[in-house]
């Protein structure tokens with residue numbers, strides 16, 4: 697069974713392993729996760745399949761805005777609707793705006809964000825190490 701849960705202080709190792717497998721060129725350390733898991737302004741979710749961690753999201757909240765710092769599924773678990781579900785749960789945070797940066801060549805992620813109501817709001821040229829541009833995307837909470 698697939699489920700999504702809020703990460704706890706004990707999940708630093710799990711989150712670091714997931715992030716390293718999903719983003720091998722930009723692995724965030726266990727210490728990075730351990731220190732952020734203690735911060736109220738951070739929100740982490742873990743996606744599990746039959747109890748096995750398969751995906752994560754990390755958001756940083758500042759005032760009435762949240763930035764999606766990362767979201768991803770292990771490669772063999774993609775294309776099953778789980779990334780969309782993880783994003784949907786991450787978007788439950790009670791803020792007015794969400795924003796993120798995504799590599800301009802990451803079609804899967806850009807499509808996922810657009811499906812969830814994000815719009816392109818800017819371009820940061822050569823933002824990533826490889827010289828790839830980043831697209832800034834923004835989503836405002838629909839009116840109640």
Ligand SMILES: CC(C)(COP(=O)(O)OP(=O)(O)OC[C@H]1O[C@@H](n2cnc3c(N)ncnc32)[C@H](O)[C@@H]1OP(=O)(O)O)[C@@H](O)C(=O)NCCC(=O)NCCS
Pocket residue numbers: 718766767768769770773774775776777778779780781797798799802803804805807808809811
């Ligand atoms: C982006 C990512 C999280 C999507 O997860 P996923 O489980 O494969 O996506 P889903 O099956 O839930 O699909 C969600 C939406 O994404 C889009 N999508 C997913 N894979 C796609 C692909 N290969 N090509 C184009 N669009 C795709 C679709 O628009 C889909 O919307 P729909 O349900 O309306 O069709 C996943 O590809 C991933 O982990 N990628 C590596 C990490 C990454 O790039 N993270 C984003 C960093 S900004």
